[in-house]
Amino acid sequence: MHMVAKPSGGMQQVLKLSLAATFCYVVATFYFGLRAHSLALISEAGHNVSDMLAIVLSYVAVYFQTRPATEEKTFGYQRAGVLAAFVNALTLIVLAGWIAFAALHRLATPEPVQPKLMMYVAAAGVIMNGVIAGLLWRFSGDVNIRSVFLHMLGDTLSTAAVILGGLAILFTGMTWIDPVLSMIIAGMILYSSYGIVRETLHILLEGTPKNLQLHEIRASMQSVEGVLNVHDLHVWSLGSSSHALASHVTIAEMPLSDCSAILEGINCALRDRFHIHHTTLQFETRGCETTHGCAAPPELEVAGGHAHHHHGHSH
Template sequence: MHMVASNNRTMQRILKTSLALTAAYVITTFYFGLRAHSLALISEAGHNVSDMLAIILSFVAVYFQSRPANDHKTFGYQRAGVLAAFVNALTLIVLAAWIAISALHRLYAPVTVQPRLMMYVAVAGVLMNGLIATLLWKFSGDVNIRSVFLHMLGDTLSTAAVIAGGAAILFTGLQWIDPVLSLIIAGMIMISSYGIVRDTLNILLEGTPKNLSLPDIRTAIESVEGVNGVHDLHVWSLGSKSHALASHVLVSEMPMSDCTHILDSIQNALWDKFHISHTTIQFETRGCETTHGCSAPPELEIAGAHSHDHSHHGHSH
């Protein structure tokens, strides 16, 4: 728990630093983008505004994720970061569409740009975005932080492209290079945003985590000695890293102590193979026969096993 709190404080500190640097760069890029008549630079400013939104949302999400569960939020606020990443990615898609439309318009109505100014500002952007991306890399396993990391990495690459574009315009005088660069930047934003939308929407809709296979999980449970069958199996993500499972497990009639041994074996298998630590297992001696869903027979309720182990397996393996 102490390590989680320490990580959250570190993430908040990095996000604050990133926000301050990004805000300064947005103002600089937009101002000099207007001065240089460069749509590519103005697009970069817009891209970085979305990064500011991403950082703010992520900061709020990290704050909420650190809050404990309560009677109203029994799983805590683990999905705050997922929701932040989803909203952020949607705004990026809208921004990318705007950049693309503006670039296409400028292809038909060329504007003379100042390539030297483009290059100077872009060099500063590469250094800043590269620094922030490096700081965020350590925490990029979290989907919330990963959405910000991808923004910054994309910004670093797209800003480097602006430098190359400025050099090309300087040596060739071809003004269409600027809007073409903007289209490339818009495409990069679209690609990175689509992945975030897909992953976060799967979590919000409680889909099976993309790195887990339900048939493999079913096989792992059925391979435990004493298990006769598995049904009503559900696996979903609580946050970007934690997964939960609920299932009915068919067993033979036996003493309570034997059920406990089977439960322990199932939990160990789920943690060792799939890193699932939050489980709810209900034992049954016959299949569900009601038409309104699965339920344990009344005389077997005492044999039902409900495990909500959040930390035991995480520390013992």
């Protein structure tokens, strides 16, 4: 049974720090947004509330990913992070719609804003979000953490835009710049969220991992000496970076010891070239009407791999 590798304590510490800093910034942005009558700042507060939700969900997901597999959850909780990222991205899409709607209303009924206050608060946000995004980047190989990283990176860019907008309002007096900035922020949120929704939904629907090509995997398996054919081949993701494979493999009738050598060759190819450690391989024999297929016993599994259920298949 596969055991999920425990995420580093550094990942959890970064998420805790991000949560505390984001909470403080949400309170400050909302308060000063109201004082400055800036929809752009209030939009930033809403964006950062979604960041808080993202961080909380991601932290919970990291916790669940450390839990071992059980008889009820045989693959453990590897998809907890994927599910958290999916929920995060959906909340961002809803938030983007709300910001765009509020910005259109503000364009119809413009209000005076305080550009200097906008710029000061936004500058603090650029520094905070930039630092957090830099810390999260180290763990961005995980789609769960990457969704939070994109939140913070988007915030860094959008708060930088608020600074430029405040500067433009200060020199031109054009208050419509504030809601236009809000619409730009909404567009950035929507763009970053769409990619996460698509990637996580692909994993949840057990699609073939984007970085793997099924024909290449089949060719690699069939190149192992003794393999005649590979069919019923399925590859899917357990988590953001953990893949599994199930397949039928046709071989010629041979002694059991030769079968185990083929099994080892296939698993080595899958592990070394494609980083697939979870395999379920069912051997079928060709040209044999009376015997049952050969199966490699558990003690002959490849060291360091996680190949399971190497069944025989009768003909």
